[in-house]
Amino acid sequence: MSLSTLTKDWEPMSYGFLDASAKREIRRKMLKAVAVPGCQMPYASREVPMARGWGTGGLQVSLTLINPKTTVKVIDQGADDSVNAASIRRFLSRVSGAPTTLDTLDADLIQSRHRIPEEKLREDQVLVLQVPNPEPLRPVQPNMSIARQMHADADYGRMWLQLYEQIVRSGRVMQGASYPSMVNGRHVMTPSPIPRWDVPKLHMAKHLTILSAGREKRIHAVPPYTRVEPLVFDDVPYKVEEHGDLTCFRSGAKGFFMNEIPQDDGSSTYEISDSEYGVKTIKQAEGTETAFGESWYQDGEMS
Amino acid sequence: MAYVATRGGERAIEQSERLFRSAMGEITEDRVAEIKKAMPYLIDRVMGEASLYDEDLAALALAQTGGELFEAVLVLRAWRTTQPRLHVAEPIGQDELFTHRRISAAFKDIPGGQVLGPTLDYSHRVLATEVLNGSTYAPEKVDAADKPSPAYQPSVAVWQAENDLLDLPERDETRPEDIPDVTREPLLFPSKRAHTLQSLARAETGGALALGYAAMRGYGQAHPTVNELRLAEAEITVTHPKGTQFSAGRVKVSQAEVVSKKGEKLELGFAATMGWNEVKCISAATLDLNSKGAEKGSATEEEFYLYHTEGVESSGFCIHFKLPHYVTFQSSLDAMRNAKAKKSPKPEPAE
Amino acid sequence: MTIAIEAPRLVKAAPLLTAQNVSKNYGDVQAVRNVSAEVFPGEVLGIVGESGSGKSTFLRMLNLEETPDAGTYTLDLPEVDGNLFELDRFARRMLCAKRIGIVYQNPHLGLLMKHSSSGNVAERLLVAGERRFSVLREKAQEALEASEFPIERLDAPPIELSGGMQQRVQLAKAIALEPALLLLDEPTTGLDVSVQALVLDTLKRLQQERKITMVIVSHDLGVIRTLADRVMVMRRGEVVEAGLADQIFQDPQHAYTQQLVHAKL
Ligand SMILES: Nc1ncnc2c1ncn2[C@@H]1O[C@H](COP(=O)(O)OP(=O)(O)O)[C@@H](O)[C@H]1O
Ligand SMILES: [Mg+2]
Numbered sequence: 059m060s061l062s063t064l065t066k067d068w069e070p071m072s073y074g075f076l077d078a079s080a081k082r083e084i085r086r087k088m089l090k091a092v093a094v095p096g097c098q099m100p101y102a103s104r105e106v107p108m109a110r111g112w113g114t115g116g117l118q119v120s121l122t123l124i125n126p127k128t129t130v131k132v133i134d135q136g137a138d139d140s141v142n143a144a145s146i147r148r149f150l151s152r153v154s155g156a157p158t159t160l161d162t163l164d165a166d167l168i169q170s171r172h173r174i175p176e177e178k179l180r181e182d183q184v185l186v187l188q189v190p191n192p193e194p195l196r197p198v199q200p201n202m203s204i205a206r207q208m209h210a211d212a213d214y215g216r217m218w219l220q221l222y223e224q225i226v227r228s229g230r231v232m233q234g235a236s237y238p239s240m241v242n243g244r245h246v247m248t249p250s251p252i253p254r255w256d257v258p259k260l261h262m263a264k265h266l267t268i269l270s271a272g273r274e275k276r277i278h279a280v281p282p283y284t285r286v287e288p289l290v291f292d293d294v295p296y297k298v299e300e301h302g303d304l305t306c307f308r309s310g311a312k313g314f315f316m317n318e319i320p321q322d323d324g325s326s327t328y329e330i331s332d333s334e335y336g337v338k339t340i341k342q343a344e345g346t347e348t349a350f351g352e353s354w355y356q357d358g359e360m361s
Numbered sequence: 362m363a364y365v366a367t368r369g370g371e372r373a374i375e376q377s378e379r380l381f382r383s384a385m386g387e388i389t390e391d392r393v394a395e396i397k398k399a400m401p402y403l404i405d406r407v408m409g410e411a412s413l414y415d416e417d418l419a420a421l422a423l424a425q426t427g428g429e430l431f432e433a434v435l436v437l438r439a440w441r442t443t444q445p446r447l448h449v450a451e452p453i454g455q456d457e458l459f460t461h462r463r464i465s466a467a468f469k470d471i472p473g474g475q476v477l478g479p480t481l482d483y484s485h486r487v488l489a490t491e492v493l494n495g496s497t498y499a500p501e502k503v504d505a506a507d508k509p510s511p512a513y514q515p516s517v518a519v520w521q522a523e524n525d526l527l528d529l530p531e532r533d534e535t536r537p538e539d540i541p542d543v544t545r546e547p548l549l550f551p552s553k554r555a556h557t558l559q560s561l562a563r564a565e566t567g568g569a570l571a572l573g574y575a576a577m578r579g580y581g582q583a584h585p586t587v588n589e590l591r592l593a594e595a596e597i598t599v600t601h602p603k604g605t606q607f608s609a610g611r612v613k614v615s616q617a618e619v620v621s622k623k624g625e626k627l628e629l630g631f632a633a634t635m636g637w638n639e640v641k642c643i644s645a646a647t648l649d650l651n652s653k654g655a656e657k658g659s660a661t662e663e664e665f666y667l668y669h670t671e672g673v674e675s676s677g678f679c680i681h682f683k684l685p686h687y688v689t690f691q692s693s694l695d696a697m698r699n700a701k702a703k704k705s706p707k708p709e710p711a712e
Numbered sequence: 713m714t715i716a717i718e719a720p721r722l723v724k725a726a727p728l729l730t731a732q733n734v735s736k737n738y739g740d741v742q743a744v745r746n747v748s749a750e751v752f753p754g755e756v757l758g759i760v761g762e763s764g765s766g767k768s769t770f771l772r773m774l775n776l777e778e779t780p781d782a783g784t785y786t787l788d789l790p791e792v793d794g795n796l797f798e799l800d801r802f803a804r805r806m807l808c809a810k811r812i813g814i815v816y817q818n819p820h821l822g823l824l825m826k827h828s829s830s831g832n833v834a835e836r837l838l839v840a841g842e843r844r845f846s847v848l849r850e851k852a853q854e855a856l857e858a859s860e861f862p863i864e865r866l867d868a869p870p871i872e873l874s875g876g877m878q879q880r881v882q883l884a885k886a887i888a889l890e891p892a893l894l895l896l897d898e899p900t901t902g903l904d905v906s907v908q909a910l911v912l913d914t915l916k917r918l919q920q921e922r923k924i925t926m927v928i929v930s931h932d933l934g935v936i937r938t939l940a941d942r943v944m945v946m947r948r949g950e951v952v953e954a955g956l957a958d959q960i961f962q963d964p965q966h967a968y969t970q971q972l973v974h975a976k977l
Contacts, residue, residue, distance in 0.1 A: 075443065079545070100547035107439045111681030135688045211801065215835050226828050228700040230703065231696070236689070253691065291848075292844045
């Protein structure tokens with residue numbers, strides 16, 4: 059008997075990069091986050107081989123959830139081939155051996171920055187959203203410790219006041235992405251900088267969403283079948299981006315969130331933001347049999 | 362096929378990384394050894410910010426990143442965080458530090474004496490351009506003092522406390538293995554003392570200086586006097602499972618104590634880091650000194666300076682703005698256009 | 713020294729506000745010493761005393777911003793009972809948001825200077841749970857109008873307004889929810905004499921129209937005389953004399969009060 063027979067060989071890296079203690083902490087914090095929907099749970103947030111602000115929070119969650127059979131999809135601003143999505147996908151697969159996919163329907167785990175795919179997610183799928191700033195109160199209270207207390211007291215007066223002020227000044231709520239939303243009637247959370255278009259997709263969704271901010275060291279979650287209500291006045295309805303009537307110039311897909319592409323003549327053309335949905339639309343048009351999932355929006359309207 | 366999804370992204374990032382690395386050429390053991398030998402202060406700075414004491418790994422990180430300091434610290438931290446915590450060394454007192462340099466600005470002379478040690482403080486900062494013309498710059502020989510200064514020195518603050526000039530912080534009897542570790546748990550506020558000191562120890566030097574300097578210039582309540590600054594080596598004493606204590610070697614450490622007058626007593630600010638980094642220690646100690654009672658949101662408030670001197674986070678967030686943000690931009694644009702349309706007297710174009 | 717003066721009652725009802733033996737120290741400074749007070753519904757209690765006598769500290773405690781070292785405080789309201797100083801942070805916040813209004817001498821303490829004036833008023837309604845934009849606007853406008861605020865400046869931020877206007881925004885905010893208790897800390901100090909009179913007129917009218925129970929603090933006897941039904945005189949943290957306003961002004965008992973009254977006359 060010797061030390062080498064008693065121990066594993068030294069390896070430069072653990073399975074899935076993070077060591078067991080880091081994963082255990084994240085598992086615990088995810089459970090807490092699921093138990094109190096929308097409430098931010100502080101976690102140690104280890105360094106990973108990517109710069110902070112580049113999805114390290116989402117990455118730590120993905121690395122904790124992943125196993126060799128997890129099929130992973132990674133998107134950035136809706137696109138699978140965006141450089142950072144490519145980089146994260148390559149890293150996840152390299153350290154875990156997990157298969158990757160571009161098709162939302164095939165994915166078990168979707169890590170995303172700033173978008174939720176247009177096809178409805180199922181109960182067996184997990185969405186991991188990268189979060190730059192987990193604190194919806196930051197614009198009204200930059201101090202984290204005070205903001206924490208405000209959440210504890212459900213002290214959201216200032217948050218509402220901000221909306222009031224915007225309407226008074228601009229005639230409408232000016233919040234673009236990251237629309238603050240009440241989760242389960244108790245905690246206001248940021249849904250991460252997804253467009254307003256995507257926020258209703260979280261409401262009573264079948265899937266679990268985990269939102270993780272690596273730099274700010276906070277995890278929050280929207281468990282399946284949980285209320286997510288954008289903060290709006292009773293008499294000023296929530297408005298998603300006016301993309302319902304736009305058509306993708308590449309694929310012809312219509313009624314989804316679009317990227318605007320400015321043209322030389324001063325006009326704009328549009329391309330579907332969920333790039334893989336666009337690819338599937340083209341494939342089908344060309345006669346390739348393609349499976350589509352049900353989409354959240356039909357004819358540009360949330361169904 | 363009319364449309365082939367461009368998968369150019371993967372190729373592009375691969376090639377851009379190659380381009381970056383090709384500029385540095387081959388990295389060999391020799392290069393790493395040379396960096397370690399030639400740049401001890403840079404190595405120290407990187408080790409301190411990475412909170413990982415390993416000169417070889419630090420030199421490797423510098424070689425691998427071409428000296429892009431934020432990247433070097435990140436690669437070391439990412440390595441460090443996956444390593445198991447095997448053991449916690451015994452605490453060490455100031456009077457047990459093997460001291461190379463120790464100065465006090467508070468007194469002309471202090472018990473134990475001023476020990477100037479290695480420093481560029483009084484050098485004339487003149488570039489040795491002759492080196493570029495082929496001459497070798499050879500350091501002049503050091504003449505040893507007649508009477509070597511003692512390697513172990515008492516603490517100035519302890520002397521001051523004995524003379525009722527200041528109150529030492531209460532002795533913290535937490536067992537070493539129970540000291541909270543900021544690399545394994547989140548930093549929350551009000552911060553645990555251990556977390557504060559650990560965060561300052563790994564603070565980014567430039568960030569600590571910027572905020573510390575702001576306090577020194579008058580955006581703080583207290584003006585620091587350097588009570589004691591030390592460059593030293595600390596013995597790493599570990600305990601064998603059988604109970605025997607032994608030294609696992611020595612690491613370079615630096616620490617600063619700054620004081621300012623508060624009523625009839627002196628108030629103390631403290632910071633220490635791995636490696637020798639005087640600017641960081643003095644700045645960080647100044648922040649510590651100013652922290653008590655600082656207004657929320659001021660530069661000397663704990664939450665403010667601990668968040669904003671975290672180099673891996675601040676640099677990462679800064680460079681993340683290079684990532685595409687067109688979804689968020691599109692979303693704001695929509696709100697802006699809609700608001701503008703509402704205000705403009707023109708009727709909206711027919712659909 | 714404590715002087716317990718039994719004040720004759722104006723109204724035969726249970727007091728709305730009862731504070732008993734309230735004390736507060738800041739380090740070595742005894743800001744408030746053993747102060748007791750009762751205020752009946754619809755009544756105005758004036759607190760006078762020189763600067764530093766503990767008036768503002770006492771008022772901050774009545775607004776539950778500050779916790780005393782000793783003493784009790786009750787309000788005869790259906791939603792609370794017991795010593796209010798023992799309420800937790802959340803309950804205090806809700807009680808203050810819904811039932812107590814305050815106007816500070818320094819508008820920076822009471823207002824968000826860069827938000828709209830109507831927003832400052834609306835915030836109170838928001839905290840109390842109002843979620844209809846149109847109602848928020850309507851009620852904010854009503855409260856501002858009642859405070860005689862120039863309504864065309866509804867959405868101007870207080871920072872662009874004069875001192876008198878800022879006090880009117882504070883007042884509108886304080887009365888927006890029809891509070892059970894209105895606290896006023898030197899509401900007119902620092903204003904021009906002419907503006908001071910106008911703001912006092914507004915306060916007086918509001919009090920008469922709405923029968924709001926008020927506690928007004930001032931070092932200015934004139935202000936107290938205009939508004940108060942009863943008066944409490946404070947000096948170095950203590951109550952030296954208390955009684956009906958007329959009684960205090962016409963026949964002050966304590967030497968200090970006599971000095972104050974005569975200096976004023
Ligand atoms: N927050 C505080 N910290 C320390 N001392 C205070 C504080 N507030 C008031 N004081 C002190 O308490 C005493 C009473 O002050 P205050 O209640 O403001 O008097 P007044 O309103 O009658 O002028 C003064 O001596 C003042 O300096
Ligand atoms: Mg006062």
